[in-house]
Amino acid sequence: xxxxxxxxxxxxxxxxxxxxxxxxxxxxxxxxxxxxxxxxxxxxxxxxxxxxxxxxxxxxxxxxxxxxxxxxxxxxxxxxxxxxxxxxxxxxxxxxxxxxxxxxxxxxxxxxxxxxxxxxxxxxxxxxxxxxxxxxxxxxxxxxxxxxxxxxxxxxxxxxxxxxxxxxxxxxxxxxxxxxxxxxxxxxxxxxxxxxxxxxxxxxxxxxxxxxxxxxxxxxxxxxxxxxxxxxxxxxxxxxxxxxxxxxxxxxxxxxxxxxxxxxxxxxxxxxxxxxxxxxxxxxxxxxxxxxxxxxxxxxxxxxxxxxxxxxxxxxxxxxxxxxxxxxxxxxxxxxxxxxxxxxxxxxxxxxxxxxxxxxxxxxxxxxxxxxxxxxxxxxxxxxxxxxxxxxxxxxxxxxxxxxxxxxxxxxxxxxxxxxxxxxxxxxxxxxxxxxxxxxxxxxxxxxxxxxxxxxxxxxxxxxxxxx
Amino acid sequence: xxxxxxxxxxxxxxxxxxxxxxxxxxxxxxxxxxxxxxxxxxxxxxxxxxxxxxxxxxxxxxxxxxxxxxxxxxxxxxxxxxxxxxxxxxxxxxxxxxxxxxxxxxxxxxxxxxxxxxxxxxxxxxxxxxxxxxxxxxxxxxxxxxxxxxxxxxxxxxxxxxxxxxxxxxxxxxxxxxxxxxxxxxxxxxxxxxxxxxxxxxxx
Ligand code: SF4
Numbered sequence: 001x002x003x004x005x006x007x008x009x010x011x012x013x014x015x016x017x018x019x020x021x022x023x024x025x026x027x028x029x030x031x032x033x034x035x036x037x038x039x040x041x042x043x044x045x046x047x048x049x050x051x052x053x054x055x056x057x058x059x060x061x062x063x064x065x066x067x068x069x070x071x072x073x074x075x076x077x078x079x080x081x082x083x084x085x086x087x088x089x090x091x092x093x094x095x096x097x098x099x100x101x102x103x104x105x106x107x108x109x110x111x112x113x114x115x116x117x118x119x120x121x122x123x124x125x126x127x128x129x130x131x132x133x134x135x136x137x138x139x140x141x142x143x144x145x146x147x148x149x150x151x152x153x154x155x156x157x158x159x160x161x162x163x164x165x166x167x168x169x170x171x172x173x174x175x176x177x178x179x180x181x182x183x184x185x186x187x188x189x190x191x192x193x194x195x196x197x198x199x200x201x202x203x204x205x206x207x208x209x210x211x212x213x214x215x216x217x218x219x220x221x222x223x224x225x226x227x228x229x230x231x232x233x234x235x236x237x238x239x240x241x242x243x244x245x246x247x248x249x250x251x252x253x254x255x256x257x258x259x260x261x262x263x264x265x266x267x268x269x270x271x272x273x274x275x276x277x278x279x280x281x282x283x284x285x286x287x288x289x290x291x292x293x294x295x296x297x298x299x300x301x302x303x304x305x306x307x308x309x310x311x312x313x314x315x316x317x318x319x320x321x322x323x324x325x326x327x328x329x330x331x332x333x334x335x336x337x338x339x340x341x342x343x344x345x346x347x348x349x350x351x352x353x354x355x356x357x358x359x360x361x362x363x364x365x366x367x368x369x370x371x372x373x374x375x376x377x378x379x380x381x382x383x384x385x386x387x388x389x390x391x392x393x394x395x396x397x398x399x400x401x402x403x404x405x406x407x408x409x410x411x412x413x414x415x416x417x418x419x420x421x422x423x424x425x426x427x428x429x430x431x432x433x434x435x436x437x438x439x440x441x442x443x444x445x446x447x448x449x450x451x452x453x454x455x456x457x458x459x460x461x462x463x464x465x466x467x468x
Numbered sequence: 469x470x471x472x473x474x475x476x477x478x479x480x481x482x483x484x485x486x487x488x489x490x491x492x493x494x495x496x497x498x499x500x501x502x503x504x505x506x507x508x509x510x511x512x513x514x515x516x517x518x519x520x521x522x523x524x525x526x527x528x529x530x531x532x533x534x535x536x537x538x539x540x541x542x543x544x545x546x547x548x549x550x551x552x553x554x555x556x557x558x559x560x561x562x563x564x565x566x567x568x569x570x571x572x573x574x575x576x577x578x579x580x581x582x583x584x585x586x587x588x589x590x591x592x593x594x595x596x597x598x599x600x601x602x603x604x605x606x607x608x609x610x611x612x613x614x615x616x617x618x619x620x621x622x623x624x625x626x627x628x629x630x631x632x633x634x635x636x637x638x639x640x641x642x643x644x645x646x647x648x649x650x651x652x653x654x655x656x657x658x659x660x661x662x663x664x665x666x667x668x669x670x671x672x
Contacts, residue, residue, distance in 0.1 A: 014666075017656055022634075026648065026652055028660075030670055037501075040503040041505045049645070081501055145576050148554040150579070157645060157649055196572050199572055200575070231575050256669040263666070295488045295490075320487055323486070415497045415498050432550065440498070
């Protein structure tokens with residue numbers, strides 16, 4: 001054994017409470033983000049067993065999934081959603097858990113507000129009853145999604161049994177086109193290694209291209225990591241990370257800030273540290289991507305055509321392609337740019353940050369949403385919405401014919417008012433194109449915010465580079 | 469909340485010859501507004517079982533006679549990928565399913581299974597292919613967690629492995645939170661003391 005360690009191993013080692021019989025370890029959990037959908041059953045378990053929160057200040061709760069985004073304030077019209085949010089509010093009051101209320105300035109999607117408030121910090125373990133908790137790995141935090149029963153354990157014990165993951169280094173090399181975004185890189189990676197290509201592994205993104213990325217881009221990369229089957233995506237904390245966190249409400253300040261930075265600097269993988277696997281992506285070869293199927297790995301460069309299953313040698317992949325093409329209502333061999341869309345959704349924890357809205361607005365500026373297309377922009381948080389309005393981005397979208405919404409998960413997940421109807425086709429900046437994800441029978445094409453903007457103004461899937 | 473103790477289950481296996489059966493297929497997102505964990509079986513695979521008018525889709529495996537509540541499911545690779553929703557597992561339990569056989573699983577789904585008395589059995593792809601055919605032919609399946617054996621009519625006995633502490637908890641229906649608090653409370657407290665010295669900013 002050498003004493004060089006990867007970022008993952010350092011985070012792991014610094015959180016092992018005890019090794020358990022059978023190979024798992026009990027891991028200390030520093031931070032827990034809570035939303036209305038995955039938490040009710042955990043609170044019930046806590047109440048039934050007469051337990052309290054071990055450390056109330058290590059939790060942050062918010063309503064995001066079920067909330068309407070058309071209006072904010074007043075009663076939530078849908079009775080089920082209203083009951084779910086009310087249940088969260090009762091629970092957080094009863095257990096003394098910090099809560100960003102629906103009308104507070106800190107409300108937003110769990111994975112957007114964790115970083116925005118400074119709740120998400122490097123060197124911590126972060127869990128949430130949500131698979132896209134991978135997002136917070138962008139800060140060099142060991143962050144992963146858990147189930148509702150595990151939530152109950154974290155609330156009561158601040159600890160979870162975990163098996164150590166293997167490590168995968170994803171190296172980004174070379175220069176990318178100005179309009180190729182972190183989303184395109186993530187989709188290209190998933191297309192290459194598959195939807196289960198990184199199961200059992202913690203991915204660390206490395207390379208000068210990663211160091212050059214904004215926190216928003218790093219979050220997009222880490223967010224999409226779960227779509228390759230990995231529960232953990234990581235980027236080592238650096239000056240970009242510190243600049244982002246400096247001054248945020250829950251980030252350390254004063255002498256603590258200096259001490260924290262010194263500690264965070266030690267987290268980077270040691271030179272020569274060994275990974276179980278390495279994947280290298282040549283950025284110059286990555287074009288803007290769009291998904292054509294019903295799994296995020298069914299993705300191609302925008303210049304490509306819908307695959308012809310007859311030419312796919314592997315029987316199970318052929319079956320998958322046939323099934324996806326039928327569901328998506330596409331024709332084998334059809335150029336992707338010929339696929340007309342009904343709806344455009346810009347938002348979600350993948351691409352609902354201010355940088356994403358700027359990228360989309362850059363394409364939309366001075367153009368109009370194509371006739372017959374419904375286009376909505378849903379900022380990832382209330383703070384993002386306010387920041388965008390301060391820059392006038394809301395005007396750009398409204399003038400072009402977009403709807404400008406309040407913060408929430410919205411059309412990323414069919415559990416609020418924003419849904420697709422059967423057969424409706426959507427250009428979406430979210431993360432999952434699963435059957436029914438955006439509404440029963442709905443058809444989702446995943447892409448970057450700039451690509452979604454291009455689809456909105458042309459009315460079909462389009463190559464954003466032609467707008468340069 | 470302790471799950472039902474698991475010893476063995478036997479019966480027909482539903483063959484789901486499809487890869488990437490994600491948690492949205494197992495439990496569509498729109499039903500997540502339900503805050504109960506009991507009674508979710510009727511939503512399991514909802515959009516495969518029922519058409520837009522709410523009528524059963526003929527030919528779908530769970531709509532075949534004898535397969536409405538299959539104790540075992542045999543599925544393609546990457547079963548349970550996608551979201552962390554534990555409802556996917558609660559819905560399986562509600563349906564009557566206590567074991568799923570596949571060559572790979574979504575990781576969060578996998579650990580959710582173990583906490584709810586559903587045995588996720590990972591076997592090589594070639595074995596899964598053989599078992600898929602056997603399931604389709606109506607063979608009887610027995611999952612024996614105690615012996616970690618899968619016994620299928622007309623097939624050699626196959627071994628599978630579940631992490632020892634999880635297996636013990638499942639066999640006894642133990643609650644994981646209780647176990648941790650009983651065995652590790654002192655370790656947790658001393659960890660916190662140590663961490664407070666190194667990262668005081670995490671303790672405000
Ligand atoms: S935006 Fe979508 S993926 Fe993100 S937390 Fe909400 S529902 Fe989940």
